[in-house]
Amino acid sequence: MSIIWLLLKASWINVMVATLAGAISGGCSAWLIALINTAIAQNAPLSLLPLFVGLAIVALVTSSLSQFVLIDLAQDAVYRLRLQLSQRIMAAPLQHLEQLGPNQLLAVLTDDVQSISNIVFVIPFICIDIAVVLGCLVYLGWLSGWVFLAVLVFLLGAIALVQLLLSHVYRYIKLARKEIDRLFQHFRTLTDGIKELKLNSQRKQSFFDEDLTVSTAASRRYQKTALKLAAVTSGGGQILFFTLVGLLLFGIPQMIPSAQAVLPSYILTLTFLMGPIQKLIEQLPSLTTANVAIQKVTTMGLDLAESAEISTVVPHPHPQRWYRLTLEQVTHAYHTDSADHAFTLGPIDLALKAGEIVFIVGGNGSGKSTLAKLITGLYMPDAGELRLDGQPITEANLEWYRQHFSAIFSDFFLFDRLLSHDTLTPDQQAQRYLEKLELDQKVSVQDGRLSTIALSQGQRKRLALLTAYLDDRPIYLFDEWAADQDPIFRDIFYHQLLQELKQRGKTVLVISHDDHYFHVGDRLIKLDQGRVESDKWQ
Numbered sequence: 001m002s003i004i005w006l007l008l009k010a011s012w013i014n015v016m017v018a019t020l021a022g023a024i025s026g027g028c029s030a031w032l033i034a035l036i037n038t039a040i041a042q043n044a045p046l047s048l049l050p051l052f053v054g055l056a057i058v059a060l061v062t063s064s065l066s067q068f069v070l071i072d073l074a075q076d077a078v079y080r081l082r083l084q085l086s087q088r089i090m091a092a093p094l095q096h097l098e099q100l101g102p103n104q105l106l107a108v109l110t111d112d113v114q115s116i117s118n119i120v121f122v123i124p125f126i127c128i129d130i131a132v133v134l135g136c137l138v139y140l141g142w143l144s145g146w147v148f149l150a151v152l153v154f155l156l157g158a159i160a161l162v163q164l165l166l167s168h169v170y171r172y173i174k175l176a177r178k179e180i181d182r183l184f185q186h187f188r189t190l191t192d193g194i195k196e197l198k199l200n201s202q203r204k205q206s207f208f209d210e211d212l213t214v215s216t217a218a219s220r221r222y223q224k225t226a227l228k229l230a231a232v233t234s235g236g237g238q239i240l241f242f243t244l245v246g247l248l249l250f251g252i253p254q255m256i257p258s259a260q261a262v263l264p265s266y267i268l269t270l271t272f273l274m275g276p277i278q279k280l281i282e283q284l285p286s287l288t289t290a291n292v293a294i295q296k297v298t299t300m301g302l303d304l305a306e307s308a309e310i311s312t313v314v315p316h317p318h319p320q321r322w323y324r325l326t327l328e329q330v331t332h333a334y335h336t337d338s339a340d341h342a343f344t345l346g347p348i349d350l351a352l353k354a355g356e357i358v359f360i361v362g363g364n365g366s367g368k369s370t371l372a373k374l375i376t377g378l379y380m381p382d383a384g385e386l387r388l389d390g391q392p393i394t395e396a397n398l399e400w401y402r403q404h405f406s407a408i409f410s411d412f413f414l415f416d417r418l419l420s421h422d423t424l425t426p427d428q429q430a431q432r433y434l435e436k437l438e439l440d441q442k443v444s445v446q447d448g449r450l451s452t453i454a455l456s457q458g459q460r461k462r463l464a465l466l467t468a469y470l471d472d473r474p475i476y477l478f479d480e481w482a483a484d485q486d487p488i489f490r491d492i493f494y495h496q497l498l499q500e501l502k503q504r505g506k507t508v509l510v511i512s513h514d515d516h517y518f519h520v521g522d523r524l525i526k527l528d529q530g531r532v533e534s535d536k537w538q
């Protein structure tokens with residue numbers, strides 16, 4: 001049923017057009033059957049030929065129209081679903097996405113959307129088959145009210161039985177879908193942890209036997225059970241169909257003697273119906289899978305939409321001037337399953353001035369990156385307030401606020417497409433920076449794209465710095481940027497690049513463990529267990 005809602009939401013007018021065209025096509029098909037019955041009874045008089053040809057043409061044209069409308073509708077629905085989900089992911093708060101984890105998001109974006117897309121492909125054919133079945137039922141009703149009533153009672157019983165079997169299919173498909181989340185997690189281990197797996201055969205074997213095989217086997221078990229139940233349902237449907245034909249042939253003449261005359265027409269119509277009914281039954285497992293997928297996508301979509309940040313138009317996407325950024329009693333807690341190990345940052349009071357080089361230091365897990373995410377607006381404080389030049393940062397101006405920052409986190413992502421806001425083209429600007437970062441022998445830029453990003457970690461970080469330079473934001477944040485640099489370039493970074501940024505009026509926040517270089521900062525903020533332990537100007 002969810003699939004119908006998906007289509008109705010896409011465009012109920014088109015659903016109506018398709019339904020009407022499908023109904024006409026189904027009606028014409030039923031009429032054709034009636035005509036064939038009449039023709040057989042009357043030795044096929046030629047006077048019936050024009051009607052026969054006309055009905056066949058109308059049935060074909062309306063069925064094609066209905067299919068075209070449904071093809072557009074269904075493919076548009078999947079298109080919108082993909083974009084809407086991606087937009088919702090982009091709009092969801094970072095912490096919420098971190099809690100969900102990449103596996104769940106990927107499973108929905110790939111597996112579920114694919115299941116929906118698969119069924120959407122056959123929806124037009126399913127609808128035409130339904131229209132033909134309904135049209136024929138109307139014809140059967142017209143042939144004989146009593147026989148139709150008997151057939152209807154039988155069909156309702158059969159549908160209830162099929163529905164019962166389907167509810168079990170649904171249960172197993174849901175269980176199989178649950179395993180998919182776990183499988184995606186293992187696939188990520190396979191791709192991201194391949195080096196570690198290759199180097200440790202014991203770990204590789206235990207991962208393969210105890211994680212990957214267990215999940216894959218569970219998924220196979222549930223899928224097999226679901227498909228076998230679906231096969232039983234399909235076989236049951238066929239048996240029920242033959243039971244109905246038998247009932248009509250041998251039972252009805254005993255119960256309703258007057259119906260004897262219409263029975264040949266009934267049997268012919270039901271035999272004609274066998275094709276569409278069989279096809280409908282064959283689609284049941286895919287329909288059930290798609291419904292489970294739609295439920296998953298809807299739940300995830302609603303969950304993301306509920307937590308979505310307010311989308312705002314940023315009035316000045318490249319802000320340059322600011323004077324004072326303050327954090328007042330700001331706190332942030334990570335919500336984990338175990339309350340004993342939950343980490344809380346703050347309350348923190350800080351005032352940052354434009355044009356400073358500020359070092360944020362402290363031991364592992366002291367909260368430096370968490371503080372960086374709060375300062376850059378990636379996390380909203382649980383309590384307390386951020387203010388930029390006295391203006392409180394709320395959801396309404398968060399997007400604008402974030403545009404003040406260019407950050408390279410330790411788990412940075414490198415885009416190969418460059419953006420530039422200068423009068424120079426990105427290629428010209430980037431070439432200058434490539435030389436400065438000693439990468440011009442390795443990488444070139446053409447049409448705003450880097451020729452390669454397959455480089456060493458230190459070189460990739462230099463490319464990230466290049467994109468940050470091109471961003472040209474007023475505040476730069478580097479989270480352990482120099483950790484992967486060779487001693488010579490590390491020295492260039494602390495002594496030359498940071499100073500150049502300062503001379504250009506930029507504020508630079510540097511998270512660092514390089515205590516040899518702490519002295520190059522104007523200020524040193526030391527964190528310990530989520531609190532500011534010391535804050536010194538030097």
Ligand SMILES: Nc1ncnc2c1ncn2[C@@H]1O[C@H](COP(=O)(O)OP(=O)(O)OP(=O)(O)O)[C@@H](O)[C@H]1O
Binds near residue numbers: 343363364369370
């Ligand atoms: N996504 C997360 N979910 C739950 N807890 C987290 C998450 N990220 C960090 N933490 C917790 O917050 C604490 C502070 O982490 P944070 O990354 O801010 O420290 P850090 O000072 O940057 O450490 P390091 O020097 O090792 O990079 C950690 O001890 C961890 O327990």
